[in-house]
Amino acid sequence: MNDDSNAIIRFEKVVKRFGDATVLDGLDFEVHKGEKVTIIGPSGSGKSTVLRILMTLEDIDSGLIYVAGKPLWHQYRNDKQVPADEAHLREMRKEMGMVFQQFNLFPHMTVRRNITEAPVHVLGLSRKQASVRAQEYLELVGLADQADKFPSQLSGGQQQRVAIARALAMHPNIMLFDEPTSALDPELVGEVLNVIQRLSEEHDLTMLLVTHEMQFAKQISDRVCFFDQGNIVEQGPPEQLLTEPQQERTREFLKGFL
Numbered sequence: 001m002n003d004d005s006n007a008i009i010r011f012e013k014v015v016k017r018f019g020d021a022t023v024l025d026g027l028d029f030e031v032h033k034g035e036k037v038t039i040i041g042p043s044g045s046g047k048s049t050v051l052r053i054l055m056t057l058e059d060i061d062s063g064l065i066y067v068a069g070k071p072l073w074h075q076y077r078n079d080k081q082v083p084a085d086e087a088h089l090r091e092m093r094k095e096m097g098m099v100f101q102q103f104n105l106f107p108h109m110t111v112r113r114n115i116t117e118a119p120v121h122v123l124g125l126s127r128k129q130a131s132v133r134a135q136e137y138l139e140l141v142g143l144a145d146q147a148d149k150f151p152s153q154l155s156g157g158q159q160q161r162v163a164i165a166r167a168l169a170m171h172p173n174i175m176l177f178d179e180p181t182s183a184l185d186p187e188l189v190g191e192v193l194n195v196i197q198r199l200s201e202e203h204d205l206t207m208l209l210v211t212h213e214m215q216f217a218k219q220i221s222d223r224v225c226f227f228d229q230g231n232i233v234e235q236g237p238p239e240q241l242l243t244e245p246q247q248e249r250t251r252e253f254l255k256g257f258l
């Protein structure tokens, strides 16, 4: 049984708890194919948890999640709903690539090796094919000449661009970005935002981005969602949500970014 809406990501009444804390509180949320959606909100409001759940790095307590029309955390066998097994989760993960705040590159591997590992081991590409693909994405992020370096030899902005190339090399339909510029020195933020901007102009990629860069959110988003206490308080087109928010909580939050 498939979800029949045209959402590529769909959360239905999703609850996530850590111990006594309810981190997602019955979240309903949809992202459509090709849409660029930005999530903003205070620290601890559940933004990273949404992305981590999608990557199956965290499970959920109740509710339903569909990715590309298929249930993420369960599957159907002989028309019966059963918990997702590792093979199902692996298939679902292929839909998505994620870029983390702290880059998360493998420190002991060259840039090329960082990018080729998953295409070789998960997709079954040959080393040669994966290297060709790595080079293609290194060119896209402006690092064609850095393939033989180790992460520690690169700036933070370069490392984050490698992380973006690594995610893209898996050919995901959906890219998830969790505060991709928050760990960078201010002068390195622009080069990473430029790469994300260029990606956002390739319109078939669906993007879900958590950021505190409000000006950037305004430029690239089709929709901005304001999260607070594990739910969406308000959402809308960026020019509306960021300049004429309807809710007091949104106004209070945005005051900090004037």
Ligand code: ADP
Binding pocket: 018, 021, 023, 041, 042, 043, 044, 045, 046, 047, 048, 049, 050
């Ligand atoms: P945000 O990204 O919006 O800052 P998070 O999604 O990271 O927020 O976290 C939401 C809440 O869940 C926070 O209160 C955080 O402390 C808590 N939390 C996140 N991950 C864990 C975990 N692994 N164990 C316990 N609590 C967690």
Ligand code: MG
Binding pocket: 047, 048, 049
């Ligand atoms: Mg976070």
